[in-house]
Amino acid sequence: MTDELFDDSCEENEFDQALQEADQESVDQDVSSWTQVPLESITGLSYYPNRLPLDLQNQITNVLPKGLFSGTNSGRQLHLYVPFPEPIQRLNNYLPSEFLSDVWKNQPAEASIIQVYNPGxxxxxxxxxxxxxxxxxxxxxxxxxxxxxxxxSKKLKCDVRLQKGSLVVMRGPARYEWLHEIPFRGGDWISSSSQDNATASNQTWTPRNQRFSITMRRIVENHTFG
Structure with missing residues (x-):
């Protein structure tokens, strides 16, 4: 029954092709000398820890196709469009009210992507x-x-720890000017102090476990695929 909620219509070939052909900006630079800045200094970036109740996290995890989490292949993802299956639809209820009113004009998400990350x-x-x-x-x-x-352009960087059950929102400059990435590695350096005061002496290497994210977006008005 679970897999029937995610049939082939959920995956858009045209959307996948657009992703592959997009001119994604990327950098291959040594950023060790860049200035580390706090999250609060990035206009349009907001982080909400413990945003989702644990029972909703579990319900969403259990409703996803089991094959999405098996194997070791990287880049496993699933594209969804409205109407979203329950309980994924309920994620709209946990978006910040000011974000919904100011940015999405009180409209729900139209597209989402589920991305699975194994260590590395x-x-x-x-x-x-x-x-x-x-x-x-x-x-x-x-x-x-x-x-x-x-x-x-300004050699600035900011590490944001995305905790289980959390929500991060990008709008304005955070969405259009800043790049975001998840480094390809088996773990992360976790600082015991604030982000802007982090040094090598107060950081601990923490191995990663399997994680998945659900990214929700709206599509540009009048945009058509193909």
Whole structure:
């Protein structure tokens, strides 16, 4: 029954092709000398820990196709479009009210992508595709992982620890100017102090576990595939 909720109609070949052909901005640079800045200094970036109740996290995890989590292949993902299956539809209820009113004009998400990360998996530095409107909401499940935001023009970076059950929201400059990535590595350095005061002496290497995210977006008005 679970797998029937996610039939082939949920996966859009045209959307996949658009992702592959998109001119994603990426950088292959040594950022060790870049200035680490706090999350609060990035306009349009907001983080909400413990956003989702544990029972909803478990319900969503259990309703997803089991094959999505098996094997060791990287890049496993699933594209969904409205109407979303229950209980994924309920994620709209946990979006911040000011985000819904100011950015999405009180409209729910139209597209979502479920992305599975095993230890060692990641995603290159990029900005979201232009086919998506302003406002990106990312929920995290199963375990914690660090996302890195970068502003190459000013050599700024910000490490954001995405905890299980958390929500991170990007709008405005955070969505259109900053790159975001998940480094390809088996773990993350976790600081025992604030982000802007982190040093090598107060960081601990923490191995990663399997994680998945659900990223929710709206599509640019009048955009068509193909």
């Amino acid at each position: 998996d990641g995603i290159i530095p990029h900005k979201d595709l232009d086919m998506f409107a302003d406002g990106v909401a990312i929920y995290s499940f199963l375990s914690d992982m660090t996302m890195v935001f970068k502003l190459p």
